[in-house]
Amino acid sequence: MLYFTRWKAAAIVLTALFVCLFAVPNFFPEKTVQSWPKWAQRHMVLGLDLQGGSHILLEVDTKAVRKDMLETLRDDVRRVLRDARVGYTGLAVRGNGAEVRIRDAASLDNALTKLRELSLPLGGILGGSGQRSLDISNDADGLVRLTVNEPAVIERVRQSVEQSIQIIERRVNELGTVEPLIQRQGTDRILVQVPGLQDPTRLKELLGKTAKLDFRMVDTNTSVEAALQGRAPPESEVLYSTTAPKTPYLIEKRVLVSGGELTDAQPGFDQRTSEPIVSFRFNTSGARKFAQVTQENVGKPFAIVLDNEVISAPVIREPILGGSGQISGSFTVQSANDLSILLRAGALPAPLTIIEERTVGPGLGADSISKGKLSSYVGAGMVIAFMLVTYGLFGLFANIAVAINVAMIFGVLSLLNATLTLPGIAGIVLTVGIAVDSNVLIYERIREEVRAGRSPINAIDAGFSRALATILDSNITTFIAAAVLFYIGTGPVRGFAVTLGIGIITTVFTAFTVTRLIVATWVRWRRPQRVPI
Amino acid sequence: MRLLRIVPDDTKFDFMRFRRISFPISALLSILAISLYFFHGLNFGIDFKGGMLIEVQSKSGPADLSKMRASLGALGLGEVQLQQFGAPTDVLIRISEQPGGDAAQQQAVGKVRGALGSDVDYRRVEVVGPRVSGELLSYGVVGLGLAILCILVYLWFRFEWQFALGAMIANVHDIVLTIGFMSVTQVDFDLTSIAALLTILGYSLNDTVVIYDRIREMLRKFKKMPMTDLLNASVNQTLSRSVITHVTVSLALLALLLFGGQAIHSFTATMLFGVVLVGTYTSVFIAAPILIYLGVGTGRDALSQSDKP
Numbered sequence: 001m002l003y004f005t006r007w008k009a010a011a012i013v014l015t016a017l018f019v020c021l022f023a024v025p026n027f028f029p030e031k032t033v034q035s036w037p038k039w040a041q042r043h044m045v046l047g048l049d050l051q052g053g054s055h056i057l058l059e060v061d062t063k064a065v066r067k068d069m070l071e072t073l074r075d076d077v078r079r080v081l082r083d084a085r086v087g088y089t090g091l092a093v094r095g096n097g098a099e100v101r102i103r104d105a106a107s108l109d110n111a112l113t114k115l116r117e118l119s120l121p122l123g124g125i126l127g128g129s130g131q132r133s134l135d136i137s138n139d140a141d142g143l144v145r146l147t148v149n150e151p152a153v154i155e156r157v158r159q160s161v162e163q164s165i166q167i168i169e170r171r172v173n174e175l176g177t178v179e180p181l182i183q184r185q186g187t188d189r190i191l192v193q194v195p196g197l198q199d200p201t202r203l204k205e206l207l208g209k210t211a212k213l214d215f216r217m218v219d220t221n222t223s224v225e226a227a228l229q230g231r232a233p234p235e236s237e238v239l240y241s242t243t244a245p246k247t248p249y250l251i252e253k254r255v256l257v258s259g260g261e262l263t264d265a266q267p268g269f270d271q272r273t274s275e276p277i278v279s280f281r282f283n284t285s286g287a288r289k290f291a292q293v294t295q296e297n298v299g300k301p302f303a304i305v306l307d308n309e310v311i312s313a314p315v316i317r318e319p320i321l322g323g324s325g326q327i328s329g330s331f332t333v334q335s336a337n338d339l340s341i342l343l344r345a346g347a348l349p350a351p352l353t354i355i356e357e358r359t360v361g362p363g364l365g366a367d368s369i370s371k372g373k374l375s376s377y378v379g380a381g382m383v384i385a386f387m388l389v390t391y392g393l394f395g396l397f398a399n400i401a402v403a404i405n406v407a408m409i410f411g412v413l414s415l416l417n418a419t420l421t422l423p424g425i426a427g428i429v430l431t432v433g434i435a436v437d438s439n440v441l442i443y444e445r446i447r448e449e450v451r452a453g454r455s456p457i458n459a460i461d462a463g464f465s466r467a468l469a470t471i472l473d474s475n476i477t478t479f480i481a482a483a484v485l486f487y488i489g490t491g492p493v494r495g496f497a498v499t500l501g502i503g504i505i506t507t508v509f510t511a512f513t514v515t516r517l518i519v520a521t522w523v524r525w526r527r528p529q530r531v532p533i
Numbered sequence: 534m535r536l537l538r539i540v541p542d543d544t545k546f547d548f549m550r551f552r553r554i555s556f557p558i559s560a561l562l563s564i565l566a567i568s569l570y571f572f573h574g575l576n577f578g579i580d581f582k583g584g585m586l587i588e589v590q591s592k593s594g595p596a597d598l599s600k601m602r603a604s605l606g607a608l609g610l611g612e613v614q615l616q617q618f619g620a621p622t623d624v625l626i627r628i629s630e631q632p633g634g635d636a637a638q639q640q641a642v643g644k645v646r647g648a649l650g651s652d653v654d655y656r657r658v659e660v661v662g663p664r665v666s667g668e669l670l671s672y673g674v675v676g677l678g679l680a681i682l683c684i685l686v687y688l689w690f691r692f693e694w695q696f697a698l699g700a701m702i703a704n705v706h707d708i709v710l711t712i713g714f715m716s717v718t719q720v721d722f723d724l725t726s727i728a729a730l731l732t733i734l735g736y737s738l739n740d741t742v743v744i745y746d747r748i749r750e751m752l753r754k755f756k757k758m759p760m761t762d763l764l765n766a767s768v769n770q771t772l773s774r775s776v777i778t779h780v781t782v783s784l785a786l787l788a789l790l791l792f793g794g795q796a797i798h799s800f801t802a803t804m805l806f807g808v809v810l811v812g813t814y815t816s817v818f819i820a821a822p823i824l825i826y827l828g829v830g831t832g833r834d835a836l837s838q839s840d841k842p
Contacts, residue, residue, distance in 0.1 A: 049796075057665065059635075200658070201646070204639065353635045355662040357642075364588065364656035364796075371794035379788030383781050389537045390777060423728065426797055429789055430732065430804075433782040434739075437774075440781070441743065444774040451542060470746045473691060474739040480683045481735035485728060488676030493728045500732070533536065 002461050002520040012513040016404055019506075023410035044413045046195075047421035047495055050369050052362035053195035054203060058168075058352040060160050060188045062153070065350045066096075069148050069156060073134075074098045076118050077146065086111045097134075097147035108142055115146065122155050157188050160349040165190055170345035171206045190352070200359045202338070210307050210351050211342035213259030215290070218301040218313050219250040242309045243330050249310050251303050256293045261286025265343035267336040270328055276336035279326040280343065287323025295319040304329070306339070372425040379429050383436055391443055394533045397522070398439035401515040405435045408506040409499065418502075421495030431503025434478065438511040442467040443533055456531045457523060464516055471511050479504045539780065540773040548768045548817055549761040549825070555818035559706060566713025573716045578723030579659060581673070583630035583666035585642060588618060588657035589649060595621040596653075604648045610641050619795040623656070635662035673727040677708070680731055684738055692745060695827040700741050703820035707737045711807040720799035729800050733807030736782070740775065740816040747771050748821065752830060760830045764821050775813060783809050 004012075025033045025043040033041055048055050070093045077098055081088050087103035088111075102108045119134035133152035138144045161184055172180045172194060181193040194203060219227075219236040227238050227250045235253055240246040265280045282290055293302075294316050303313040304327050312329035331339070383402075387395035409428060413420065446463030454462060482504060485497035522528075579586050589596075598615050601624065605613045611629050618625040626645070631637040638660050646655070661669070681704060688697040711733055715722055747767040755763060783805065790801040824830075 059664075199655075201643075208639075353662075354639055354660075355635045356665045357639070357658065357660040359655070359658040361654060361656045363590065363654060368794060368796060371792060371796075375788045375792035375794075378792055379785040382784040382788060386781060386784060390539075392536050422796055423725065423800070426789060426793070426800065429785050430782075433778075433785045436781045437739075437778040440774050440777045444771075444777070447542075447773070448770065466750075470743055473746055474742045476687060477684050477738040477742055478735035480687060481680050481731045481738075484676050484680035484683060485731050488672045488679070489724070489728065493724050496728050 002457065002464070002516070002523055004517060004520055009517055012517055016408060016510075016514055019411040019415070020404065020407040021411065022414045023407055026410060026414060042414050042417055044410070044418060044420045046365075046369075047419045047424065048193060048195060048358070048365075049360050049422050050365045050372075050420065051195050052197070052360050052365035053193065054197050054200040055356075055358040056192045056194075056200070056204065056207065056354055057185065057356035058164075058190045058192065058207060059355045060157055060164065060190075061351045061353060062157055062188060065157050065160055066148070066153055068350065069153065070096075070098065073118070073146060073148060077115065080114050080118060081111060084110060084114045086114075095147075096149075097145055099143065099145050102142040102144060105142055108138065108144075112136065112138060112144065115144065118146070122151055154187060157350075161188060161190060163349045164352060167346050167348055168192060168207060171341060172203070174341045174345070175203065175206070189355075196362065197359075198362070200357070202334075204354060204357070206338060206341065207352065208354060209342055210348045211259070211345070212307055212347040213262070213343060214255045214305045215257045215293075216255055216303050216305055217252045217293075217297065218303050219252050220300065222250060224248050224250045239303075239305060239308055239310050242306070242311055247310075249303060249313055251305060251310065256302070257282065257286050257289045259343060259347055261289070262343055265340040267333070267340045268326070270326070273328075275328055276331040276333050277326045277328045278331065278336050278340045278343070279324065280340075281324040284323075290323065290325075291319060291321045294321075368422045372422055376425060376429055380432060383432060387436065387439075391439075391533050393522075394439075394443055394519075397515065397518045398436065398443070400518060401439060401510050402432060402435045404514055405503075405506050405510045406432065408510070409503050412502045412506065413499070418498055419495055420499075423493065423496035424499045427496045427499030428503060431500060431507060434475070434504065435507045435510065438467075438471045438475075438507055439515060441471055442511070442515065446531060447533060450531050456528050459531060460519060460523060464519075468512060472508065475504050475508050538773075540776050542773075544769045544772055545765075546769060546772075547765055549765050549822050551818060552822040552825075555814075555822070559819055562713070563706060563709050566709050566716070569713050569716040575712070575716055575722040576719040578721035578726075579627070579630075579661045579666070580723040581666050581670040583638075583661050583663045585626075585628040585638065585645070585661075586657070586659040587626040587628070587642070587645060587655065589624050589626065589653040590620075590656050591622045591624070591653055593652060596624045598624065601626075601649065605645065608641075608644050608648055610644065623795075624653075630663060630666075635664070638662055669724060673724065677727065677730060677734075680734060681705075684734070688742070688745075692749060693829070695824060695829045696745050696749075699820055699823045699827055699829075700738060700745070702823055703741055703815045704734055704737060706819055707733055707807060707811050707815050710811050711803060714806045715803060718802070720803065725797070725800045726803060729803040729807065732804060733812060736808045737812035737815055740778075740812055741820040743774065744768060744771050744816050744821055748824065748829075760825055763830065764824065768817055768821050772817075775817070779809055779813050 022042060025036070025041060033043065074091060074093050077100055078091055081100070086107045089101050089103060091098065091100040102111050116136060119132040119136060122131045122133055131151055133148065135147040135149050136144065165182055165184060168190065169182050172182065172192065177194050178196060181191070183191050185191045192207060197203060219233065222231065222233055222236070224238065227236070228248060232238060232250065236250050237253055238248050239251050240248055261282050263281050263283045265278055268277055268279050269275065270277045297316050298318060299315065301313050301315045304311045311327060384399050387398050389395070391398060406428065409431065442463055445467040446459050449459035449462045450456070479501060482497050482501040486494055486501060489497055596617070598617065602613070602615050605615070605626065610631065614627040616625045617623065628641060628645070631641045642658060642660055681701065685697050685701050688700050708730055711730060715726065720726070744767060747770060748764060751758070751763050751767050786801055786805045786808070789797060790805060793801060
């Protein structure tokens, strides 16, 4: 156990040195590190609990996605049957699908053929399974039932998440924050992590808005009062204004031009009133539609509707042919700015709900770092002193090995660009405990072998070989606990599991190589007559 | 220089004799811990219960708790708990989960921000919705079970099944007592507590495995030695290591407890209890002697000469 070939000793020293070197960039300011070659720039990332920031978990509203799919299905069925000139009654959304009764039994086959074209093969992760989006069945008296099946809903939710991620990226980037992290979690969730934010209120407002903008006509045929008493015509609905007091408007459901046709939106000021406004520009087809509508409806009010709230309902004074316009609606500078960000980024395909939020202010983060440092130094200091008192020279060897161990943990963490959290620091402190234990196991075993009457070199050799088996056994069990912790944990707990897991690996490595090499070198150099422990 | 010897060489404590006291004590404590869990309960944090946790720091001198309590109480958010947290300027506000799903939680945070105004700095805001909290709890429980199972399988491969079973009994004993501790102290039981429990599990096993390793070695070496003598010898031989290791771990944990700040206070307190108090006791007084009952070394004289009537 105490004999090392020259190249083996060199390999151990080089490996330890190599891993430790990766920890170096953490001790230099970011500016300096950026001028280094790319491979040398890897460093630990401070977790949100240390540098401050917001962790927000969003969920796509599956119910809304399903409702939207069912309504689209109903409209599609209507269109298909109308195009095929098939008479029908009682078309409605029912349960998980749509039902329609075909009047004439003779045209049932034709209708079924046409309706089957609505059922699309499912792509994505289920691609090639031959599954289609709709289950279609009919009974003898002409009732056809089209059911949206569960895989189709899941697929749509998955697509919504993907689109939402892109839109959220555009929105968050407008905030000008450093390195936001936006990623999918599970099938229907999105994790947004934005470091170094003082107040997440604005971020949450930008994330929580669907930003579905519609231009629609105000229904002037029925009064709002009558509509509020339940006499709203089926093609219109009552919507309220965004500003308090909430004023009701009767708005047509038909969308003239949607926000999807905007090419640009910018905040600005009205030249006459110097109120904040948002000016926008349509794409070609949007501009054409808008021009046509405004030409036909001069003198009538239309409404600009955002997420089912009326921003403003101006009267069309003259046809707007240029394809651009402005929205004014008691904005503040901030809200005009936010609305233009939202309009530029586009509307979310489905509403998102915030289901978890964790925000740490920068003050607390800095406090945690200093407390983490202080407790680590004190803990390390006490352990070092205790080891020196207990084992003397061998205690010094142990302290050197543990120091190398800690440096290697930092190296590996940097190499993985891992995130260091406060529980992560606790993990490192605990690793120091485990690392010391490996040395204690070895030394106690050596003491025993000495007592059993072995010669010093023999005792050291036997001590190592017997203790290392125990070290391996005991560390694997702790490692299993760390692995499970990593697997089930989120955020802070994961940070703890990462440092603990890495710490166990480096501990086993140092115990098997570095500590052994140090002691072996000392034995060869001093040829001890007695073991000083 | 004379080196420190906490445990003298060649100790000969009769640990196995003590099992007649330690087993009933442990059984009693376990029953006590379980009934505490059922009748006193754990103080579930927002991770598992849902709700809001807001840490604020007063910008102008010590925080006026009664004034804050009055203004937050007027919001009609149900139970609002205020607690001084570390420095006199820092206040921890706990608000129970709001009825009305995930969106209602966010509205409540908005109301709190409105009520406290700009006199305070928001150091930490955590909001966990009803669905996430349910998932986190089941993840935690599943994780704990999974960890015990994985470790068992590993021990079963490395040792005999009796050792795996003995380690498991010792483990469950540790977890149960630590949960009892958490119930008595009413520390927040959250994700970090699950991390603490898992670490205690790892450490306690680490200790048990070291002793088991020695027992296995002794079983091979001394074919004739009576079981109690063999177990006593194994525990005595590893005693010095156990004590020294626990002193170093305690030193590290003590530093975290004293200087690590409020955020990890309950974590380290739980660890200190679980690792140092329970873990050490368990490996010596439960994990080792239980092997006698599990039938390790049958065929040997189960009792040493001194034990015989």
